[in-house]
Amino acid sequence: MANSLTAILTSLLALPELDRDRIAELLTRNDKKPMQTTSLRMRPGTRQLIDELSGRLGISQSELLNMIVEGSLRDIFLPFSNTAGSVIDRFELLMQAHELDPTDIAQLLSSWNIRVSVLQDRERTMDYLTTPLLQELAGWFHVSADWMLGRGVPPVDITRRIHQWPQTEDEFRALIIPTEENKNSEIIFWTNGNSDGKEYKKRTGILIKQKESASQINYYPVLSIIPQQLNSEQERWISETIRDYATTGGLRSVSIDAGLATALEQGITLPVLIFTQL
Structure with missing residues (x-):
């Protein structure tokens, strides 16, 4: 098995002593305190890319790095563990995990009148994620219907x-x-x-x-x-x-x-x- 970032974080998340609530708390904290200085060594190519991207975006290098790191941690830790609490989070995770893009999703769910334009707006998407649809998706992808409905249960109901x-x-x-x-x-x-x-x-x-x-x-x-x-x-x-x-x-x-x-x-x-x- 490749020693990839995803594999490493997957292993961490499965450790019994890992405090998932603490991870969620830290990643969702919004106390507006100033960022703290830290020392970070980067490979030359990566550093140059950060410099170029931050310049194009008109933000500081530290702001860009903070967004990249925090965004990556959210994408990996919050959905992967059971801390993705909302229905829309879980729906998006399920689709992304199965490498379905918005066009594929719209075609797959066409009988539910879900179009690409709907998927571009999270609030509109939520309006279409009815209980019958979520239960149908749970059956299609072998996951727990209760998890799809946003309840505090694991993604897979191992009792089935x-x-x-x-x-x-x-x-x-x-x-x-x-x-x-x-x-x-x-x-x-x-x-x-x-x-x-x-x-x-x-x-x-x-x-x-x-x-x-x-x-x-x-x-x-x-x-x-x-x-x-x-x-x-x-x-x-x-x-x-x-x-x-x-x-x-x-x-x-x-x-x-x-x-x-x-x-x-x-x-x-x-x-x-x-x-x-x-």
Whole structure:
């Protein structure tokens, strides 16, 4: 897995001792106190770009850097954890996470009379985000309807049967093997492979990327099957399935760190955000 900024912050957000309320408080504070001086070393090219952009915008370099850093932290921390409290925040996060631009969204939701001009205005968009629409989106993207409605719950309702491990080999194969019904396009079997503790030892979860269509637009939801400790029979299901379908390139196994494993097990993040990093 690439050691990217998103992967690092994803791991941080999954740490049990991380005070998410404190992060939200700091990032939403608006006390209008003057900015504090800090020492920051930048690579020459980055420094030159900041100089040029600040000049074009007519603001100081420190103001531009502050906006970039604060904006990035808001985009990553607030939506990614469960601190994105508003319906519009969660709607926008869901669309962005699945790489849907306003034109795609308008086409996808055309039956709800949502147009690009509506999406350009957050207040107008909110008027169109009715409970039935949000519940429909939750079903399409395998997320919690309560989360979509702005309630204080994780993005994924791990108690739902759709997120549980199949109980028989027939159920497993029906879940994994691509068919016209399940529309699977890529499968990742993951285990937590670098923890000293025993909590995740030999625990395996599944991420299933599917290809769905609505209003002539393709979208790719990711279904998360929460991890469990497998018995020898279940391990055989996986090894035989990977062996039988290895040539398709659509099945693979990865090892992830404890932070990402916790995030998936507790349903506190959108699975697609982790899937894109693996």
